Amino acid sequence: MSLALISISLSSFVIALSGAMMPGPVMTVTVSESVRRGATVGPLMILGHGLLELLLVGALITGLAPLLSRDEVFIAISLVGGVILLWMAVSMFKGLPSLHLCLEDQGKRSRNLILAGILLSIANPYWLLWWATIGLGYIVYSMQFGLIGVAAFFVGHILADLTWYGFISFGIARGRRFFTDSRYRLLVGICASFLVLFSGYFIVSGIERLI
Template sequence: MTIELIFATSFVVGLTGAMMPGPLLTLTVAESARHGFRAGPLLVLGHGILEAALIVALTAGLAAVLVRAEVTAAIAVIGGAFLIWMGYSIARDALRGRVQLAVAAGGNPGAAAGTAAVPALPRLVGLGIATSLSNPYFTLWWATIGLGYITLSLERGPAGLTAFFTGHILADLAWYSLVAAAVAGSGRFLTPRIYRGILAVCGSFLVTLGGYFIWSGLVRNLWLG
């Protein structure tokens, strides 16, 4: 993959993962109702600090192992299979209306945001870290898809890894900022139908990318290695 493609696909994959309902999304809705738009980016800051530390830990101890063809192939196949499963599940649930984004609950969050005091940065950043750690899906994602992307990115060296992390964290920032803005604006900017449509498209993309991961692991690293 080129640097540009690593960045672009990392952004889409990160966006899809961020969009799925979970603890951080719930916290973003709650804190944005209390503190307004700025709660979203501050929570993502905490989330990003944790992810950056995790990437450093993975690459510092595993970089020498990850460049081996058989290890790269195994990670790519496992990550690709999980990616296909996750993408299919996301698209299926979105098309069947099983996922909802209840941004309008609790009255008019925009009014609350307008009167709230400036949020304490350390508190919201800390909540972003703690909430991410409490989510089992977070660990599963990094142990499979995330590790596969790190391996793939390392083929381009530090620039590839930087492109991967930048695309990933910008996806988180874009989504949770959008959610925070929707909550602060009483949910007028993101309807359930649009939300499910975006998820369906992203889920289909994940299935395709998962197939590429498996092809990359088997064909490029083993059969053609």
């Protein structure tokens, strides 16, 4: 049981890290605010982001628990989630040559960072798509181990966000020397490779349950 929970947490970390590293509205504000406000920006943004996701996970497991335990739901979500993961990986590989982090200061307006983390997450269509497919698939799988399985998934997920955005803020506050484009592309490429593996696992799990 403990080995399975560790596996859930670690794989959740890698998949969430892959999503967190891609540019988006939360990344943009984290970068621009870190230029002026230092290393606490990333963790505060993720605090808001994480509170929203905790509410979402709670709603999913309490309101949809009977539905999520059905075999046909597991199969459908596993197959769809696996295809979405593969699509993400291919998109990441295709975008590597032109991928870069924009570290310029993009404005002087002060923000409530926790609230910004919540609102920017809601406003991001990718975030909604992720939870409707991959996130839901992971919750379905994790619920086989009860609430502790879901907790293992969520801890791995939120630690990935906190690690990446904390690293972003710290690196910018310390002089930006950590963030060359080549290192960024290498990290994204590694994560994309893991996504291919996880995609195969989701698809195979769905097929096995189907037959």
